[in-house]
Amino acid sequence: MIINGVVIDDTFSEAFSMRATRVIITAINYKWARHAAETMTGFATSVIGCRVEAGIERAMGNHETPDGRPGMSVLLFSTDRKTLQKQLEARVGQCVLTCPTTAVFSGMDNEDQIALGKNLRYFGDGYQNSKLIGDKRFWRIPVMDGEFVCEEMAGVQKAIGGGNILVFARTVSQVLLACEAAIDSMSMLPNIILPFPGGGVRSGSKVGSKYKGLSASTNHYFCPTLKGLAGNDLAKNIEAVMEIVIDGLTAEDIRLAMKRGIEAVCDLGKSQGIEKITGGNYGGKLGEHHFHLREIVDE
Amino acid sequence: MSNLTVTFNGLASARIDMRWLSEAMINSYAVDQTNKLTLPVGNKKIQVGELFNISDNFNGNMVQLENSTAKLDNIGHALPQGAHLTVAGDCGHYLGAQLAGGKITLTGNTKDYAGSAMQQGIIEIKGNSADYLGGALPGQKKGMAGGTILVHGNTGNFTGDLMRRGVIMVTGNIGDYCGSRMIAGTITNLGKIGKQVGLGMRRGTILLPELPDDMALTYINCGRHNLGYLTLLLRELKTHNSEFKSLHSMRRRVQKYMGDTSVSGLGEILIWIG
Numbered sequence: 001m002i003i004n005g006v007v008i009d010d011t012f013s014e015a016f017s018m019r020a021t022r023v024i025i026t027a028i029n030y031k032w033a034r035h036a037a038e039t040m041t042g043f044a045t046s047v048i049g050c051r052v053e054a055g056i057e058r059a060m061g062n063h064e065t066p067d068g069r070p071g072m073s074v075l076l077f078s079t080d081r082k083t084l085q086k087q088l089e090a091r092v093g094q095c096v097l098t099c100p101t102t103a104v105f106s107g108m109d110n111e112d113q114i115a116l117g118k119n120l121r122y123f124g125d126g127y128q129n130s131k132l133i134g135d136k137r138f139w140r141i142p143v144m145d146g147e148f149v150c151e152e153m154a155g156v157q158k159a160i161g162g163g164n165i166l167v168f169a170r171t172v173s174q175v176l177l178a179c180e181a182a183i184d185s186m187s188m189l190p191n192i193i194l195p196f197p198g199g200g201v202r203s204g205s206k207v208g209s210k211y212k213g214l215s216a217s218t219n220h221y222f223c224p225t226l227k228g229l230a231g232n233d234l235a236k237n238i239e240a241v242m243e244i245v246i247d248g249l250t251a252e253d254i255r256l257a258m259k260r261g262i263e264a265v266c267d268l269g270k271s272q273g274i275e276k277i278t279g280g281n282y283g284g285k286l287g288e289h290h291f292h293l294r295e296i297v298d299e
Numbered sequence: 300m301s302n303l304t305v306t307f308n309g310l311a312s313a314r315i316d317m318r319w320l321s322e323a324m325i326n327s328y329a330v331d332q333t334n335k336l337t338l339p340v341g342n343k344k345i346q347v348g349e350l351f352n353i354s355d356n357f358n359g360n361m362v363q364l365e366n367s368t369a370k371l372d373n374i375g376h377a378l379p380q381g382a383h384l385t386v387a388g389d390c391g392h393y394l395g396a397q398l399a400g401g402k403i404t405l406t407g408n409t410k411d412y413a414g415s416a417m418q419q420g421i422i423e424i425k426g427n428s429a430d431y432l433g434g435a436l437p438g439q440k441k442g443m444a445g446g447t448i449l450v451h452g453n454t455g456n457f458t459g460d461l462m463r464r465g466v467i468m469v470t471g472n473i474g475d476y477c478g479s480r481m482i483a484g485t486i487t488n489l490g491k492i493g494k495q496v497g498l499g500m501r502r503g504t505i506l507l508p509e510l511p512d513d514m515a516l517t518y519i520n521c522g523r524h525n526l527g528y529l530t531l532l533l534r535e536l537k538t539h540n541s542e543f544k545s546l547h548s549m550r551r552r553v554q555k556y557m558g559d560t561s562v563s564g565l566g567e568i569l570i571w572i573g
Contacts, residue, residue, distance in 0.1 A: 026527075066530075067530045067531060068548060131504070132465075149527045
C-alpha cells in the first residue's frame with residue numbers, strides 16, 4: 001500500500017493491556033492547573049522505567065469541571081491496578097497537593113475504583129474534613145492557601161498501552177516535521193495520550209537485551225547508524241526513524257489515533273522526504289493487541 | 300408500576316402506628332391481606348381495613364397516602380430504595396424514620412423526629428417540621444446517617460441533633476439548638492436561625508445566610524475564605540426542586556467559625572458573604 005508516495009508496511013503494531021485512570025485537576029486559572037498537570041505527568045513516559053505512563057488529555061472549560069474552575073484532564077496508565085494507585089497517590093500528593101489553588105477529582109465514574117484522596121487526607125493531621133456529596137466523598141485538607149479539595153476515589157478501567165507507528169524519512173528534520181504533524185492531529189482526540197516527550201520517541205525499543213536483567217533495549221533494527229548489520233534492513237536513503245507511542249482507553253481510541261497520525265504523515269508525502277510508515281511488531285512477544293496498519297488506513 | 304392510593308378515614312381517636320404501610324409496600328401485600336393487619340390504637344386493636352381504604356394490591360413502588368393527619372406516626376418507616384410514598388396532608392412523629400433509600404413527599408406539616416436515624420433516601424416536606432428533624436431516635440446516639448431532607452417551610456428546635464451524615468436543606472427558618480451534638484453532615488437554610496447554633500457540635504457543616512444573634516463563645520472565628528467544595532455542595536443542592544436553585548453555584552465566599560471547642564471542635568458554621 002502506497003499513499004502519496006509513502007509506503008504503508010503490511011504489518012501490525014503490537015500493544016499490551018494496561019489499567020488506566022483519569023483525574024481532573026482544577027485551579028484558579030489554566031496556568032496553575034497546567035503547572036500541576038505537567039508536573040504530575042512528568043517522568044511518566046514508559047512503564048519500563050517510570051512504572052506509569054501519563055499525559056495531559058486536554059484542557060477543560062469552567063463548565064466542564066466539578067468545581068466550575070478551569071481544569072486539565074490527565075490520563076495515567078500502568079500495568080496493574082496496584083501500581084497505578086501507588087503512582088496516582090504519589091504524584092497527586094507531590095505535584096497537585098503542592099501546587100497553589102488546585103483541586104483534584106476523578107474523571108471516570110466506573111464502579112472499579114482506586115484511592116485518590118483516601119490516604120492523602122492524612123496530610124491534614126486531623127484537621128481534614130470529608131463531605132459526602134451525592135454518592136461521592138470529597139476530602140478537604142487545610143493548606144496554606146485555603147483548602148485542598150480532592151475526591152476520595154478515582155475510577156479505573158482496562159486500557160491499552162503501546163500502540164504505535166514508526167515513520168521513516170530521509171533526514172531527521174523531515175521525520176520530525178512529519179511526526180509533529182501526526183502528533184498535532186492525534187492530540188486532538190479524547191481518551192488517548194502520547195506519553196513520550198512531545199509525543200515522539202527516538203529511542204524505540206525491542207523486547208529483551210543481550211544484558212541480563214534488561215527487559216528492553218534499543219531497537220537496533222531501526223537504528224540508521226547500524227545500517228547494513230544483520231537484521232537491520234533500513235534502506236540506504238533512510239537517515240532517521242521516529243516512533244509515536246499511543247496509550248488509549250480502548251482499542252477503538254488507539255485505532256482512530258493511528259489513523260489520524262498516518263493520514264497526517266501521508267499528507268506530507270514522499271516529496272517531503274517521508275518514505276515509509278511501519279508498526280512496532282515484536283512477533284507477538286509484547287502484547288495481545290495487534291493493530292494492522294493497512295486495515296486501519298482502509299477503515 | 301401502579302399508583303396505589305391509601306385513604307385514611309380519620310375515625311381513630313388515638314395515635315396510629317403506620318409501620319404497617321411500609322410492611323405492605325415492601326412485601327407487596329394484597330388488599331385483603333393488608334386490611335386484616337391489626338393495629339394497636341389506644342388500648343384497642345383495630346384492623347387496618349377499619350381505618351383505611353386501600354385502592355388496590357401493593358404490587359408497585361408508588362403509593363399515595365390521602366387524608367393524612369398529625370395522628371399518623373411512623374409514616375414511611377424504613378422504606379427501601381425505589382419506594383416512593385406521597386403523603387397528602389399532615390403527619391405525626393417519625394416521618395421516614397430509618398428510611399433506607401426510599402423517597403417520601405409530604406404536602407403538609409410533620410411533627411417531631413422526621414427523618415430520624417434515616418440511612419439514605421429523600422424526604423421532602425412541603426410544610427413545616429417540628430423538633431428533632433434528622434435527629435436520633437430516642438435513646439440512640441446517632442441521628443440521620445445519610446440521604447437528604449428538604450423542608451420548604453420552617454423547622455423546630457434541635458434540627459440535626461446528633462446528625463451523623465447527609466444533608467438537611469431548609470428554605471425557611473430553623474429553631475433553636477440547630478446542629479446540637481452534630482457528628483457530621485450538612486445543614487443549610489435560607490431564612491433565620493434560632494439560638495445556640497451548633498451546641499456541642501463535633502464535626503460537620505452548618506451553612507447559613509446570616510450570622511446567628513448569639514454565636515457561642517466556644518466557636519473560633521477563622522476569617523473569610525473562598526471554599527471550593529461549596530460549589531460541589533451547591534450543585535448538589537440545586538438538583539432538588541426548591542429555592543436553593545436560585546443560588547449561584549460559584550457563590551463560595553464565607554465567614555468561617557470553627558467549633559464547638561467545648562467538644563472536639565472540628566465542626567464549622569459558615570456564613571455566606573455577599
